[in-house]
Amino acid sequence: MIHDFTYLKPGTVKEAVAMLSDHVDECKIICGGQSLLIVMRQGLIATDYLIDIKGLKELDYIKYDDKEGLKIGATTTHKSIEKSALLKEKYPVLPIMEERLASLQTRNWGTIGGNLAHADAAGDPAPVLIALDAKIKVGSKAGERVFELGEFYTDLFETAMNHEEMVLEVQVPPMAPKTACAYKKFNLLQNDMGVVGVAVKITVDASGTCTDARVILGNAGVTPVRAKSAEQILVGKKLDEAVLVKAGEAAADDADPVSDIHASEEFRRHLIKVLTKRMARQAWEQAVKLG
């Protein structure tokens, strides 16, 4: 049963952060609420104040310019990202990831800011955005702060934000030339949460040699895991089968997955090995094709 709360509905970000500051430690923010309401119903979260930012139009945007890159406002729905023609052109991995994020209804109502702030280890956007070197902008009454998304997650359902802050925007730098990113999760049902997920971004030079790589693992630890040893194996090489297999093995070593009913720790590592190999190959092949 949901604990009783006072419902607050700010009309602007300014009002929202003021409310946050008034009720620090006894309030929660709801946006789409697709995950939050489940845990509130289970009694895992009990809050006295609920600040509803779903209606904040000023945070509902997808903007892009070649210099600053991409900016997505926190209340932008998954559906808007999935359907964005701009993203399909500039960051095709994002709409592809969003399509399989959850059910149609959840994508219709749920938001990118809510997803990133919820910090579920099995979330899809975080690993992909981290692979894209994204930053996350948070705000409070005291002002705004920007984190590397890769440093934003501190533990299971924990972020580096303090309790007066809320997510405002996710920022993604422009894609470097000849760079591509691929993401895949392993699951039994198409739009289910990933047993594990792997995002790989590859940059190549004219000869097809990998000059930069990001390998980010989802649901392979309490936070998204950057598989640095896998990245090191990829950089400086043409990605043939032997390199890919080695990178997969390194990623599996970098991971710190749990055992649960969906997969043992060992099987999760095995899946990471397979997916890393495949995503690295896919990203590399796409990058090579780019002009």
Add this chain to the structure above:
Amino acid sequence: MAFKCPACKKQWDVSLQVARHIFGTGDKKHREWIESQGVSYADLLVQQATNPGNASYQTVADLVEKAQDKL
């Protein structure tokens, strides 16, 4: 020759069949007859359920054969 079930008097050609019938029926009457022969119904059943072969059935079949004279 025919073998009768010592518990309910149903009849088969082979004593092993009577043993199977006794296990398959498994009601109080049949259980009690097995127990009355000094063996544990449950032990035999578990042996039969968990081991390959038909050792338990054979045991009961032997008891059935021995019991025929008294029927």
Add this chain to the structure above:
Amino acid sequence: MEKKIITLRVNKQDYELYINPKTLLVEAIRDYIGLTGTKRGCETVSCGACSVLVGDLAVKACSVLAMQCDGMEITTSEGLEDNGKLAPIQKAFLDEGAYQCGFCTSGMLMTTSGLLKENANPTKQEVKEAIEGNICRCTGYNSIVRAVERVAKGMYKEESL
């Protein structure tokens, strides 16, 4: 906790509700307004039995607070027909037998209605992906997919409004 007054416009009719703010949209519809076509089948936003349209978008009414829909237009399965005249999607469900026990049917109708508003001519795969968030334990889904395809093909056009 302070109770609040909100207005939900459900099936083109305004309802003023005086509710605890934690009331879920599905509770507002079922328990306060009394429209029980919308069902509940889980507590984990998994089954889709509570799907309704908020505006033109299908959402699961168990994962939305009624407060969040204050002043919004909501459609439930009871709102699909027009004064006794069935909507094309309802006719298609009848013609394909796209329901059995009927418990998921309202949610299926609303999800597919939402899909058809967004995409009047979906492919088979698009229909399947749209109803992926709705569980049906009876039909095996294919009759539901066929029903949506019938509407998409315009089979009920002359009859509709």
Add this chain to the structure above:
Amino acid sequence: MTTTSLAKEKLHVINTHVHNIDGIAKVTGRATYSFDVKLPGMLYGKILRSPHPHAKIINIDASKALALHGVKAVVTGKDTLGVKQGIWRRYSELCDEQILPVEKVRYIGEPVAAVAAITEEIAEAALDLIEVEYEVLEGVYEPYEAMKKEAPEIHEGVERNINVTRHIEWGDVETGFEQADYIREDHFFCGGQAHMCMETRSAVASYTPEGKLTIYHSNQSAYYMQALMAGVLGMKEGNVRVIAQYVGGGFGGKFELDGAIFTSCILSMKLHRPVKVIYTREEDFIATKRRTPMHYWVRTGIKKDGTFCAREARVVSNGGAYTGMGATALYLTGFFHSFPYRWENYRYDGYRVYTNTLPSTSMRGFGAPQAMFCSEQQLEWIAADLGLDPIEMRRKNGHYAGYEVPGQAFIASCGLDEAFTVMKEWIAKKGKLPANRGIGFSAAGFMSGGIFNWFDTPYSFSSAVVTINQDATVELHIGATEIGQGSNTTMAIIAAETLGVKVEDIKVHSGDTDHCPADLGAWGSRQTLMTGNATKRACEDAKAQLLEFAYAKMGLNIVYDLDIKDRWVHIVARPERGMPFDELVTIALRGKDGQRIIGRGFYTPHRKGMISPAYSYMLQGVEVDIDPETGKIELLDSLTAHDCGQPINHLGLIGQLEGAFSMAAGYGYLEYMPYEDGKLMNPNLVDYKMIRATEMPETPIHDIDTYEPEGPYGAKEAGEGLTNPTAAAIGNAIFHALGVQMKECPIRPHMIVDALKEKAEKEKAGK
């Protein structure tokens, strides 16, 4: 055997395209389930459940809960008569479950107490205030463990926790094996499966001062609920009214008493107010029942030419805490393990063992899906070992019309042979498949209702009463329960066909014990055949009464036959000569001094063997793609070849078969119920995976035309039997794609990866 053309031409309504008669209610949100029922002054009940798998209840202190504002009553086992009940009423030792136990709990989630309060929320809050003192006992969760000498005793006096044993045998198995050229033995494990009805268990009970108990309840047999509740409450059956108008699914899980009906009744009787109890999805997972997990050992002997010589099977099933329908499942798995083949020598021994887990019971297929998973995979491997064509090997040994399963069953209609031909063509058309892709198929058969009467009903198995109104509309009263399978529509079609009127003329009244005759309800695929026969006979009775007046009115030569079709009463040889049906009804009313024409019909199977009056046959083919690196299975295509006799409702048949496929495929590779120390680890729809639209392949259906003489208009079972073959078909597809043998279901990804690894290692060692 095929339908005679004469019989076929006569059909006017049967197997035409009709909408289900409850369709409009369902597509407009008007259908009201017990989940939706709201009565004036209604209270809400919640159940406190055991956190322990095995514990003695020492004391329950509800004083704090009762003091909570809004709480009206708390009940425990001590407020009940303590009747140990069960659905096997003929055998008192198998009636072993108190829904609110008095002395001890035997599984996690078992009800311990129930609260009624003015809101559901207050009732839930009150649960936390009930203090239960337990003496925790050692639990045991696996049947082989539970049979050990040192295992805890779950039910007093039940040695080694062995609940039920079943034995089936014919022929001479030892000699049969001696004749075989090839003998193979395999061990299998088939997991549990949740019924996962979309409507969770829900009940609204209302006890009124005249001593009448009215219960709205989501169930598969209103009559069973009436009889069982009367039994546990010490009431007369006639004072208990059970209403199950719309039911959100059953699948074999809703014909035993559940906590919702029991606690709502106990609370309502205490308070004289209506009380509603609805299970949450989690409660539905942890505290209803499930498909029976089974350990199977199968030994099969075959001749080189593919002749089946002998088979022996042994099953140890995890019965969970209580008997439920588990005894029947244990019997039927053993019988259907022989299907659909002519084993001259066959033996089955089944052992059902109590454990401290969720009780296991019947679920769609009733033990046969487990049986087929083992049987049909092993046969496929045997065919491969012997280099035989798996279709021809099966065909050679298959049932046919006129065959008698020795001492067990007579097969009057059987479309199996044609099904093999259809499957063979489908597989051939697929041609050579890409790597990691395989086609598998499996055969199966199933019953059309059970002959057994363990419930010990004194009534006919099915009854129907048909009343003709003055305006020529028809009231059909049946005790069958409509749970979504379309039985009301099936009966309306049979009634319309028999009476010669239209489906829309028939008003079906079912699922209400006050107004409908007793019927065993919706289980074991029995209603189409049994209630269908009762309905047909009732309508024939009414029709005969009506036609007497037509003969008199028309002054006909006695050799003329009269019939009614499409509301037109006419001479068969001269169809244009006749009168409208409604005119005849008016004449009959006048002629009978105003009495309405009432027809009555009954059906109880007699002299039809041990199991069922009729059997359906089917083959399920699936095409599967497997990712060998991740073990992920994708279903690409399927083919169903199916013999259900004469189909009654075309749309309903397709729906049943497609639905059975989805549930059975889920059993094959998704639906997994892991327990840890007696605790179900995935009691929610996030973690319990089942087929969704995106996982569902195309499901073309080839309907095989047969005529079942025992069924109404030649009809027999459809829709439950097809749950049986699919898991095996998936296993066989994996075998053909990857060469690995999967002996456990659901077949999960890591199992395929491990099997491939093992295979590679073996091949390496072999070199």
